[in-house]
Amino acid sequence: MQHKTVAYYVGVDADDASILACAETACNHNIHLNCVLIADLPNLPYLKYGSNRFVEAGLPSNWLDVLNGKNAALKSRATEVEALLVGQGVSANVIAFMGSGAELKHLVAGQANRSDIAFLDAELRKDPDLFHKIAYGVLFHSPVGLMINGDPFAQRDCIFLAWNDSLPASRVAHLALPILLAANEVVIGCFDLPSPDDVEGQAPGTDLAGWLSHHGCTVTVSQFRCGGNSIEHCIQERARELGADLVVMGAYGHSHLRQSVFGGTTQAMLEQTRLPVLFGH
Template sequence: MSFKTILAVVTDQAHMSDTLAQAVTMADALDAHLSVVCIGVDRTQTGYYYAGMNAAVLQETMNHAREQAAELATAAKKQMEMSGLRWGVSEAVCQLADMSRYVAAHARFADLAILPRPYGDDRGIELEAATEGALFEGQSPVIVLPEGGAELKMPQKIAVGWNESAEALRAVRSALPFLIAAQSVHIVVIDPPKHGPNRSDPGGQLSQYLARHGVKVEIDVLSKTMPRVSDVMRRHVSDMNADLVVMGAYGHSRFREAILGGATRNMLETSEVPVFMAH
């Protein structure tokens, strides 16, 4: 398997330049085609008709979204013309409620999606919908970019968050091209279960599986010395100077993750390096 079609989704000018610059660097390293989807988001709530709002106002919100999509596409084409890649730029208008489905329709035929961080004070809710659409409905692995992170390139040192879940295994298999090419891969196991078939050799089976693919792999078993698993993982990623984290996405329901927090959400909010996820 190789990554030959990369999808980048842009919904606002604030994050477009950095997202495309990172996507261009990765597409160049992988010799891949880069597809850029520019979406003007109509934030009118579906099914609601506000008091005093008439058809003209509704049409105005749609026109604004069309203008936004056109502006994004024009700027994206200008940036892509300098890249020297095989690329394509498309534009569309999408209601917020339909965002996930629209992104998924493109992600289904991409090998990898590159998206900005979905959480944060300056992040619109459409970024979360785009990430979930690519991951869940589009069934595409996703690289989520950190805020102001280093240049995204072929990773040389990778940290794999391993908890024996189906989501983590799917992420590892999806990331194999990166894992094989890396100089070192660390399987990070935090507080392994005291009971179970792998209690005496946490991460051993995964290590064996990856070694047969030629991956240069090590196992790091850590104690949960901080309140959250994501905090331990993030500190270890910093200590080992990793340039990519591979992990499964949303082991619990997305509703529970959103309300109570979870390893996925916390990593995306705080990670200083790109996070590769699959579900």
């Protein structure tokens, strides 16, 4: 992770201690922080039908006041965060913006595009909707991986790589390669896949293990049965049993009623807070 740029997404209400902790570890690892301070736009004006049946705009009486207040708070907090980072001596820049919906996701992605990896501050979980919009923007509109929970710069002893032969899983393996190389052990976990006796060729995960081994990783391939449990439950249980300090997995999404949403396993792994996870799509 030397000389890397990390897109660090922070909410307006994030406390100083969290920001300073991230800044300190970034400084120790010679990492540049692209600190992205984000606020969700207040609910936009709506359309309504009047008594004359014509459509007219419905603007809450205090909407502009709320917008101006949030914008002022965002700018003020950005100035405070910039001072914190300067005082810490870390290489960093601070950008602040407000948005909603698709616009917000693309603004988020634009910052990730200029970074090597993205990390979400834990305080963003206080606003689940904003948290998921940022995560979706990074994962589905940018080429970088997304890290949640724990220290994004920590040395990993054992990494659990959830594998299912999909394109997202393959992509995250490539995105995570520098982190995998630095770990002492990588366990490739496959769930409810056909028995090697039922398929032609090598067992699932074997080709990936060979590729990682050629790079110098110490790799083990394990196959697990879910036994009726969800994939996300099995990933967390197996990772904890193995003592893994990071889970690496592909992220999946789908469109529902024209809204971008995560698939069930991705959603559940985003919501859990016990295990650090690196997602890629």
